[in-house]
Amino acid sequence: MFKVLTFKEIQEQLTSLRFVIGFVLSISVTLTATVILTQDHQHQMADYRQRISMQDDFLDNYAHSNRISPAVLPQQPPGRFSPLIIGLSSDDQQGSFDDNPLPTLFPPLDIVFIVTIVLSLMALLLSYDAICGERQRGTLKLQLANSVKRATIILSKWVGGTITLFIPFLLALMMSTLYVVIHPAVAWHADALFTLLLLAAGAMTFLSAFYLLGLWISSKTQTPSVSILICLFIWVLWTLTLPNLSPYMAAQFYEIPSVNRVEKEVSQLMGIERDQLGRKGSAELSAQYQSEHPEFWDTFSQLKRDALKQRVAADAEFATLFQAYQDARRQIWREANRVQGEKAQKLRDDLNAKAGRQTWTAKHIACLSPYACFVYLATDLTGTGMNQERHFGLQARHYFQTFRSYLSQKEDAARQADPTYNSNQFIDVSDRPRFHFQEEALQDRVNTALPYWALLLLFNALLMGMTFIDFLKYDVR
Amino acid sequence: MLKTLILKEIKSNLTSFKFPVISLLSILLITTSFFIMTRDYHTRVENYQILQPGEDDPTALIPPAPLSILAKGLDENLCRSHEIRFGGQIRVGSKQQAVNNVFRFFTTPDLLFVLKVIMALAAMLFAFDAVSGEKETGTLKLTLANGLSRPAWVAGKWLGGFISFITPLLITMILGLTLLQLSPQITFSTDDTAALSLILFTSTIYLAVFYTMGFFISTLTHKSASALVISLFTWTAMVFILPNLGNILARQMVTLPSVSQLEQQRDQIWIKQVFERIQGNVKTGDFESNINRDNEKMMADYRMRFNQRVRLSKNMTRLSPASALTFTLTDLAGTGLLEESRLKSAVLDYKDRVFGRETDSDGNVVGEIPRFTYNRYGLADRLNSETWANIGILLLFCLLFIVSSFVGFLRYDVR
Numbered sequence: 001m002f003k004v005l006t007f008k009e010i011q012e013q014l015t016s017l018r019f020v021i022g023f024v025l026s027i028s029v030t031l032t033a034t035v036i037l038t039q040d041h042q043h044q045m046a047d048y049r050q051r052i053s054m055q056d057d058f059l060d061n062y063a064h065s066n067r068i069s070p071a072v073l074p075q076q077p078p079g080r081f082s083p084l085i086i087g088l089s090s091d092d093q094q095g096s097f098d099d100n101p102l103p104t105l106f107p108p109l110d111i112v113f114i115v116t117i118v119l120s121l122m123a124l125l126l127s128y129d130a131i132c133g134e135r136q137r138g139t140l141k142l143q144l145a146n147s148v149k150r151a152t153i154i155l156s157k158w159v160g161g162t163i164t165l166f167i168p169f170l171l172a173l174m175m176s177t178l179y180v181v182i183h184p185a186v187a188w189h190a191d192a193l194f195t196l197l198l199l200a201a202g203a204m205t206f207l208s209a210f211y212l213l214g215l216w217i218s219s220k221t222q223t224p225s226v227s228i229l230i231c232l233f234i235w236v237l238w239t240l241t242l243p244n245l246s247p248y249m250a251a252q253f254y255e256i257p258s259v260n261r262v263e264k265e266v267s268q269l270m271g272i273e274r275d276q277l278g279r280k281g282s283a284e285l286s287a288q289y290q291s292e293h294p295e296f297w298d299t300f301s302q303l304k305r306d307a308l309k310q311r312v313a314a315d316a317e318f319a320t321l322f323q324a325y326q327d328a329r330r331q332i333w334r335e336a337n338r339v340q341g342e343k344a345q346k347l348r349d350d351l352n353a354k355a356g357r358q359t360w361t362a363k364h365i366a367c368l369s370p371y372a373c374f375v376y377l378a379t380d381l382t383g384t385g386m387n388q389e390r391h392f393g394l395q396a397r398h399y400f401q402t403f404r405s406y407l408s409q410k411e412d413a414a415r416q417a418d419p420t421y422n423s424n425q426f427i428d429v430s431d432r433p434r435f436h437f438q439e440e441a442l443q444d445r446v447n448t449a450l451p452y453w454a455l456l457l458l459f460n461a462l463l464m465g466m467t468f469i470d471f472l473k474y475d476v477r
Numbered sequence: 478m479l480k481t482l483i484l485k486e487i488k489s490n491l492t493s494f495k496f497p498v499i500s501l502l503s504i505l506l507i508t509t510s511f512f513i514m515t516r517d518y519h520t521r522v523e524n525y526q527i528l529q530p531g532e533d534d535p536t537a538l539i540p541p542a543p544l545s546i547l548a549k550g551l552d553e554n555l556c557r558s559h560e561i562r563f564g565g566q567i568r569v570g571s572k573q574q575a576v577n578n579v580f581r582f583f584t585t586p587d588l589l590f591v592l593k594v595i596m597a598l599a600a601m602l603f604a605f606d607a608v609s610g611e612k613e614t615g616t617l618k619l620t621l622a623n624g625l626s627r628p629a630w631v632a633g634k635w636l637g638g639f640i641s642f643i644t645p646l647l648i649t650m651i652l653g654l655t656l657l658q659l660s661p662q663i664t665f666s667t668d669d670t671a672a673l674s675l676i677l678f679t680s681t682i683y684l685a686v687f688y689t690m691g692f693f694i695s696t697l698t699h700k701s702a703s704a705l706v707i708s709l710f711t712w713t714a715m716v717f718i719l720p721n722l723g724n725i726l727a728r729q730m731v732t733l734p735s736v737s738q739l740e741q742q743r744d745q746i747w748i749k750q751v752f753e754r755i756q757g758n759v760k761t762g763d764f765e766s767n768i769n770r771d772n773e774k775m776m777a778d779y780r781m782r783f784n785q786r787v788r789l790s791k792n793m794t795r796l797s798p799a800s801a802l803t804f805t806l807t808d809l810a811g812t813g814l815l816e817e818s819r820l821k822s823a824v825l826d827y828k829d830r831v832f833g834r835e836t837d838s839d840g841n842v843v844g845e846i847p848r849f850t851y852n853r854y855g856l857a858d859r860l861n862s863e864t865w866a867n868i869g870i871l872l873l874f875c876l877l878f879i880v881s882s883f884v885g886f887l888r889y890d891v892r
Contacts, residue, residue, distance in 0.1 A: 109721035244586040260570035355576035362579035
């Protein structure tokens with residue numbers, strides 16, 4: 001009986017106008033968005049390659065250790081899944097005079113949008129009159145009069161309805177995946193397809209929750225017109241209101257200091273104040289050498305670079321004093337960097353801690369909505385979300401540490417060859433370690449996405465429970 | 478007779494289930510939006526006061542716009558600090574929201590969003606069964622059997638329905654705006670107050686477009702369920718799909734380097750010049766002007782292509798009433814593309830003034846640092862040809878759907 005009812009449900013839905021319109025809309029929009037986003041991805045890859053090439057060319061001509069950090073910034077390639085899911089763009093994060101304001105006015109159109117807006121709406125449209133509609137038509141009491149269990153009816157409606165709902169989604173996803181796989185610009189391997197499988201599972205859980213919402217409201221109301229209004233009311237609150245309000249509500253609970261002000265203070269600490277500290281120490285060192293080694297100081301302060309080099313090569317005593325002076329000077333600047341760096345880090349840590357609390361609160365408020373849960377699940381699973389940015393940040397920091405040790409060795413070697421070497425001279429870094437961004441492992445991405453999937457399953461369980469209870473009490477006459 | 482029809486429609490809506498649901502939704506969302514956005518505005522004003530540049534600080538900074546409470550638009554971008562550094566470099570401060578990534582996932586819940594997305598849906602829900610619903614209940618043929626003309630019936634139905642829908646919304650909005658005006662912490666200029674009336678007017682036209690669209694769909698169908706499905710998917714297409722598709726299509730047609738690439742180029746420009754100066758290849762007096770020249774050259778090409786993309790995007794997305802409303806409301810509030818473009822020009826002028834100060838014979842700057850002054854566009858400037866064109870587009874849509882509804886109903890089978 002369950003099988004019969006399920007097939008009946010599927011048949012009815014497949015031949016309805018709402019399914020046809022929803023099917024056409026979701027397939028056409030998904031394919032159009034995928035084609036356009038794949039081209040976008042191609043442009044972004046070209047841009048990424050150009051940045052790497054520009055970096056290499058620049059460093060081959062102008063690399064010097066005093067100002068090398070901005071020139072070796074790790075470059076993040078576009079995500080593999082950006083043809084399907086836009087997520088968080090690294091360009092949005094950067095404050096620039098020339099950033100594009102249009103994405104602020106018009107949010108992105110990708111598969112997350114299709115699932116969370118179009119298909120969730122379709123889920124409600126397929127289910128809002130599942131119970132009250134049948135009651136109005138009189139078919140519900142006929143079914144129950146033939147000793148069909150209420151549990152069987154509700155279960156078959158849920159299974160039949162969700163299968164119908166999954167058809168356009170899975171078809172759209174498969175067609176998009178096929179397009180991306182055959183496109184030469186995107187490299188997808190087996191693990192990418194596995195990720196998509198998990199994404200599909202997450203999407204189906206999300207859509208099932210909205211189908212159950214419609215089913216539940218239908219089992220609480222007597223007429224479809226009332227049912228659809230309540231469904232849409234809840235949909236608006238859950239999808240369009242609560243997630244959008246969440247970061248603003250969190251900002252009221254946890255205020256953070258002015259980001260600009262902290263940036264300015266850090267810039268002041270690591271710029272002017274550090275230079276003042278370094279220059280003060282250098283001046284004291286110079287005065288010390290002037291009083292303790294006047295002959296050396298007179299010679300050193302008068303000689304030009306080439307002559308200094310010759311003197312260091314010819315006079316061992318002079319070379320020893322020169323080396324000691326340079327080492328002491330470097331130590332002064334290292335100390336200035338360390339002292340100021342600690343103060344700056346304290347400010348950054350304080351800001352990050354407060355921002356972290358606000359972000360955590362915002363995320364959790366938003367998770368009261370299945371919409372937000374799916375957005376986090378989809379973006380974290382495909383490496384286009386907050387976790388990816390954190391992962392990139394960790395890799396970038398690790399790269400800087402590696403690069404710093406490499407640079408230190410390079411400088412030591414340069415000083416061995418030329419004791420007069422200073423940090424404003426060109427240094428050949430063509431054999432430097434390169435930054436290669438490693439995407440987060442699939443296992444880690446799945447672990448991050450799992451709690452959101454669990455929440456979606458919880459929503460499903462709650463709504464299913466409430467639907468059962470209300471349908472058991474439903475007056476079918 | 479028209480008056481009777483309108484009153485009948487209003488009474489019938491007042492006693493229907495959808496009226497309290499939609500009115501409750503409107504009141505809840507509009508008041509929440511006002512509350513949240515007012516708090517956000519206060520936070521941004523406090524931030525602005527903390528960041529006020531000192532006497533010797535070459536920083537361009539403007540306060541948040543009071544009307545950003547209604548349409549935040551690009552105000553967060555506009556209110557960033559623009560510091561003029563050596564060589565005429567412009568370093569932009571981070572947005573306050575930049576540290577909380579959840580802001581980047583979701584849309585700002587301002588009045589613009591509530592009207593553009595949610596109230597548009599509510600308008601269509603109010604109207605989708607205007608004709609088909611009456612046909613289903615059998616009252617349509619009875620009404621027309623009594624010698625009532627079809628145009629009169631449609632006019633009465635439309636007016637009565639729209640009045641029932643828009644009245645609680647307008648009351649809530651006017652109350653909210655009055656409270657804002659009376660708030661001592663928020664100062665609206667005369668232009669802002671006048672802009673408020675235009676915002677209300679444009680919003681009403683926009684909602685009339687969607688109401689009429691729903692009405693028109695109702696004249697095409699014979700079942701409310703079908704009208705509902707078509708209305709919902711039309712709303713999705715008009716509000717979400719068309720504006721965004723236009724935007725991403727414009728991106729394909731005019732390619733630009735990424736922000737990351739531009740920033741990388743900027744860093745390379747100043748590092749190169751400093752290096753060349755240390756090597757003695759560039760005179761001390763020239764190295765900053767070289768940085769400025771190279772940056773300007775890079776930006777000139779970028780700006781031209783960027784403006785091309787914005788123009789294309791605007792023209793392509795205008796096919797959707799939602800885009801027309803976005804551009805109109807943000808421009809009227811002083812938080813749109815118009816203001817953004819003007820501010821950027823003002824910052825570039827300021828940069829030239831800071832950079833072009835007097836220097837002594839050694840090339841050291843001796844002149845005082847000028848203060849950055851900026852006033853947002855007045856009402857006359859906000860009401861430029863583009864704004865009128867957008868309002869015109871909305872009126873055209875409304876007219877189109879009204880005429881289509883009339884024509885559709887004249888041929889409607891009421892049996």
